[in-house]
Amino acid sequence: MLYRYRGLLFKLCRRYQRRGTTMEDLMQEVSVALWLNREPLFALSKGPRQAALVWKIARNAIIDDLRRTPINEELPEGYDAKDDDRSKVQELRERIVLLPEPDRTLVTMQFEGYSYEEIAKALGMTVKNVSVKLVRIKNKIRKEWT
DSSP states (O other): OTTTTHHHHHHHHHHHOBTTBOHHHHHHHHHHHHHHTHHHHHHSOTTHHHHHHHHHHHHHHHHHHHHHSOOOOOOOTTOOGGGOTHHHHHHHHHHHHTSOHHHHHHHHHHHTTOOHHHHHHHHTOOHHHHHHHHHHHHHHHHHHHO
């Protein structure tokens, strides 16, 4: 299972890697999570549904690990958060993490570069449904942000 989806798993781990958390740590957490969820994974045949489940289990394991790992970055002297666009990006990421599971998966997959067609195929939805849901999620985030 790990070998079959190694590209997907490395991409996820690399995306969520940050100071204090290495790729190896994240891969180990993902491996454990996939092992613990092996029965539903092997119940599915190879294909988009199995890949989507692997992606979901891996992403959730990574996010759980990152929540447990404190960020120990010191801010530079004279740092002003108002001048830093990264604080807005971080706030957006925090808002995405708080979304309910189906919405969070859709937004995360889009941010990772998946097309609407790929998202629809992986999640068993129509392309139109993916499009409508993403527009609604984005509008909801914009409305809450202002």
